[in-house]
Amino acid sequence: MTRVYNFSAGPAVLPEPVLRQAADEMLDWRGSGMSVMEMSHRGKEFIAIHAQAEADLRELLAVPKSYKVLFLQGGAAGQFAIVPMNLLRGRKSADYVHTGYWSKKAITEAKRYCKVNIAASSEDAGFTYAPKQDTWKLDREAAYVHITSNETIEGVEFHWIPETDDVPLVTDASSHILSRPLDVGRFGLIYAGAQKNIGPAGLTIVIVREDLIGQALPQTPSVFDYKVQAGADSMINTPPTYALYVAGLVFRWLKELGGLAKMEAINVAKARLVYDCLDQTEFYHSPVAKEDRSRMNIPFQLRNGRLDEEFLKQARGCGLTQLKGHRAVGGMRASIYNAMPMEGVKALVEFMREFERQHG
Numbered sequence: 001m002t003r004v005y006n007f008s009a010g011p012a013v014l015p016e017p018v019l020r021q022a023a024d025e026m027l028d029w030r031g032s033g034m035s036v037m038e039m040s041h042r043g044k045e046f047i048a049i050h051a052q053a054e055a056d057l058r059e060l061l062a063v064p065k066s067y068k069v070l071f072l073q074g075g076a077a078g079q080f081a082i083v084p085m086n087l088l089r090g091r092k093s094a095d096y097v098h099t100g101y102w103s104k105k106a107i108t109e110a111k112r113y114c115k116v117n118i119a120a121s122s123e124d125a126g127f128t129y130a131p132k133q134d135t136w137k138l139d140r141e142a143a144y145v146h147i148t149s150n151e152t153i154e155g156v157e158f159h160w161i162p163e164t165d166d167v168p169l170v171t172d173a174s175s176h177i178l179s180r181p182l183d184v185g186r187f188g189l190i191y192a193g194a195q196k197n198i199g200p201a202g203l204t205i206v207i208v209r210e211d212l213i214g215q216a217l218p219q220t221p222s223v224f225d226y227k228v229q230a231g232a233d234s235m236i237n238t239p240p241t242y243a244l245y246v247a248g249l250v251f252r253w254l255k256e257l258g259g260l261a262k263m264e265a266i267n268v269a270k271a272r273l274v275y276d277c278l279d280q281t282e283f284y285h286s287p288v289a290k291e292d293r294s295r296m297n298i299p300f301q302l303r304n305g306r307l308d309e310e311f312l313k314q315a316r317g318c319g320l321t322q323l324k325g326h327r328a329v330g331g332m333r334a335s336i337y338n339a340m341p342m343e344g345v346k347a348l349v350e351f352m353r354e355f356e357r358q359h360g
């Protein structure tokens with residue numbers, strides 16, 4: 001068996017100890033005589049798995065008691081619609097900050113439910129920065145303010161939390177949730193698809209302040225009504241049981257590692273290695289403003305784009321895979337989520353330096 005260093009943006013690398021444990025427990029989960037995949041979601045085994053996952057996630061993020069943690073389906077893209085359905089609460093408009101590919105998708109979907117005010121945008125510079133708060137035009141009457149706190153494709157991350165006074169702040173944190181401690185209490189709602197930094201695809205996490213739920217649009221499907229799901233422990237229908245189980249193993253892994261402050265320190269060190277490599281040479285180029293650079297997704301270009309294919313080919317030969325940038329921005333992208341080990345990042349940087357020696 002050979003495992004590669006997988007720099008995919010998602011679905012993405014998972015911690016090897018988690019995969020090993022899942023493999024060990026595949027045929028017989030702790031004496032139950034069955035795989036988690038085969039269990040009733042109403043049985044005591046799975047209810048325990050679910051409860052432990054929620055407790056561990058709450059502990060990791062220090063989620064206040066006044067917040068509900070929901071395990072849903074439909075992906076982050078589902079939330080682009082489900083958030084307005086639930087959070088408009090009789091209001092007519094919502095504020096969105098437009099910072100790239102994913103915020104654009106969120107805006108397009110929200111427009112089907114309400115008036116969207118673009119409070120700020122970085123489109124003028126090709127989505128290479130996070131607009132400073134003093135440039136935002138917020139509407140006090142807005143139902144909520146939506147940001148994409150890590151733009152997975154452009155590699156732009158909010159390293160600060162916007163101030164929105166009494167208007168609830170909503171973030172799509174899909175590609176950096178659990179990469180650092182987070183002051184949950186400053187948000188009305190946080191959502192994330194699992195397949196970037198949490199676990200397998202199919203699971204979507206929503207953390208929502210309790211007083212915001214219960215006023216969904218009447219046509220909201222029950223499975224997407226936060227209040228209904230919160231009242232049923234996210235189980236008004238069958239949840240994505242196996243994905244939830246693996247996510248639970250990832251939460252455990254994070255706790256054993258020392259929690260999110262420890263994880264953040266490792267992520268800072270990993271990202272620094274890559275950015276230092278990019279900044280020390282003219283051969284490579286990072287387009288993102290230094291203070292807004294993502295620790296998780298690092299897009300970069302070879303100044304000589306004709307070398308792109310050769311770069312990817314040689315990288316694959318060295319066991320470094322999925323480095324091709326998203327078609328919307330081109331070039332390369334290294335996604336270095338929590339589960340990407342330091343050794344993988346070192347191997348990437350060594351490869352990049354060697355490639356430059358050969359071709360620079």
Ligand SMILES: *Cc1c(COP(=O)(O)O)cnc(C)c1O
Pocket residue numbers: 010074075076077078102148150151152172173174175193194196
């Ligand atoms: C991947 C991603 C999405 C889309 O997630 P799905 O689970 O495919 O719906 C949305 N937002 C961000 C920031 C992402 O990285």
